[in-house]
Amino acid sequence: MNNFLNQAEKAFVILSLSFFTGGIGVGGEGTNPSGLLPAFAITAIRYFIWVTSGLLLCVRWRNTLITASRDLLIWVLTAIVLASFLWSDYSAQTLFDSREIWQMTLFGLYMASRFSLKEQVKLVAWTLTIGAGLSLLFGIALPGIGKHGADHPGAWKGIYDYKNTLGSLMIIASLSLLLLPIGQRSDRWLKWGGLILAVALIFLSTSRTSLVISLLLLLMIGFYRKFRWQGRRTIVMLNLAGLALGCGVTFLVSNWVDLIVGLGRDPTLSGRTPMWAMTFNLWQERPWLGFGRGAFWADGSKYAFKVGQAIANNFIPPHGHNGFVDLALDVGIIGLGLFLLSFTIAYIRALHRAYESYHFADLFPLAYLTFLAMNNMTESYLIRITNIYWVLFIVVILSVKKGSQAGDRGQT
Template sequence: MGRSFEILFTIGYLILYSGGVLALFLSGGYSEGDTGSLRDVDFALIRQLLLLNYAISFLLLLRRWQYVLQCLIRAPFIPIIVSLVMCSILWSSQADITQTRAISLLGTTIFGIYFGTRFSIKEQLNILATTFGIILFLSLVFAIALPGYGRMGGIHAGAWRGIYVHKNPFGQMMTLSSIIFLSLLTRKEKGSWKYLLGLAISALMIALSASSSSLVNLVTLTLIFVVLKVTLWPDRVMIPVIFSLSALGCVASLFVVDALEMVAGVFGKDLTLTGRTDIWPIVIRQGLQRPILGYGYSGFWGDWDSPGAAVWKEHGWLAPNAHSGFIDLWIQLGFVGAAIFLVGFLLVLFRGFHLSRRIHPSAYTWIIIYLIFTCLINSTESSLMNNNSLNWILLTSISISVMSYRDAPTQVEAIQSDSELRLDALHQAAD
């Protein structure tokens, strides 16, 4: 297949996996607080498109199966944890749901592997910039020309949501958009004005979305980015500083420091997250009943017959998840799954840190920022290993790219570098 097709295929599906456009249209512009529920919406079209994506991605991988296999051997925690997810069907509390979503996660992972093995880190960043440029444009059009779709009604009336069904996912995507354009700004290449424009619009969108956690995350990530790019501290100083800033960002997202009370007044809302943190002890207590392997992938939360119903009965809030990606990972896959994920995540983080400091500062700084972004959003939300999720796709592709990098490039990596130059030429022509 032609390279142009592969780029268009990738961009189109990155938008779909982000949750944009189609879900909003199919819901008819539903807002939280409206009559009915998103569970009543027929998303069959999206499921069919995703199945098509799984199939095409798998076929594209088969064309380069030897190189793909080499990459997976260098990043074994990806196939290992996905295999654990598939095996969890055997002990899941909701085997039917686990089977469906495990297969979906496998398909999502296949696309992530394709993205990570087909394109270099620099290419991935360029493609993401194009993708989020389209998302920004469409979100502006929806919010201004189609406010019934582009802005929230119901209990969040007036808040912008762009091409997404809710303001919070929109804010999360705008935070991701901001760090993508911020990473590209450091290249100091021709046409960098468009990255500055993308960053400015993304930040404005966060404010208009009234997503307070996204604002906290953006401030934290920007500060970490500045530390990474400006300071010349040795690793023994830099690493603790980065981890400390990340921890402070997580705490700020959870409890919201006093300095944000003014922001809360502007947004017209209370930033407290006590409803989320209150359920954590209850969820953990339930998890300790099956601590080793958990309740199975997507096997805890469900209906009133699911194990998660015990949390609802005790707390009184029908939480769809634990509002912590790390707790949800443990509750589903136990200490075994959590350990596999943690080891893999830290390996990628430290390897990425090494590459960002010594090999490719511009491209690989994006990796560090994205991994910290993953930690921040999963301190208050649950999107760590969600099926059909852009976050899991990027985590997979980044892991593959970082762990398969070699100082002396292989023949395939040389081919990737050549194709990267062609993609850069396309971007410059667009200027």
């Protein structure tokens, strides 16, 4: 009976993570998740995940409280986000959409409190490998769904809403598979078969940003595998921190023009630079607590209209193409500051965990946090709409303080 319940919970996690990726709404786009599945089915799954997560947290309430206490800052930030309808120009919509924050946060807390880091990595790997397999199937058998049309000819999006989404999710798939411990023969097939497929889909997505980030993260993991001796804490910590910082600085500053032009992009990142400049000017109207979650880019927002006019006539951007910018717009300097402080603390803990362990699964928090920071430089993947990125952030910051994997040295 216990084994059945354990397997049922793992199946629930895979279903939930698939929902957060948007893969269950295959054929849907953007903020409209329904595609092949009708809208009521998507809604039913949403509330099933929400209610089930809440019930399971209540059943294990002691463990829930212990896990939640590992990062109090994230709960202050969550409270501000949930309360942001009070100062939003679209208070009803902001309040209604707060269900997304509740759902992502509760599930993230459940996953962090229920499973070890090794189990988390394996569940993420299984979820995204299934998504990769279905993306390959749809790309070949149903290209009208699995590939973009005239907007991005030839680019794959698989079962997801956009090519960049496919690319970024396959980065997470690659990280989890590369760091997946091999315990059984099935794990070996999952690891290497899934990894090859994930890398192939990054190329098929034609997402140049995903390609650059995946290469930088691969260098970071390779560095760790070579210099992961216990005891040399200062050297390893400084080098890992320097590598992570170097990735961001090199990507954003040193090669700002040369790299982007070489990849076929203009130095203003397809209009993002003037958009960010106008956004910053407007943000100064409400710098401390922002405009409320999603209000700045809401349908009919005068702010979104002004930003769009700075780029092209009749263009209204759906978001700021930068997760940190959008977070500042939603909850201001206070909210952004809380996030950055929580992120920094978790990153330091992840560094400690990386150099204190022989198990490659213990590198996942460091790798994921590095990915999250880089990926949000040109895309908005934090608290905008329902997404897996915020869920995994919650999971990582609440799990990274746990003891490292017990037992024999991990295998790769």
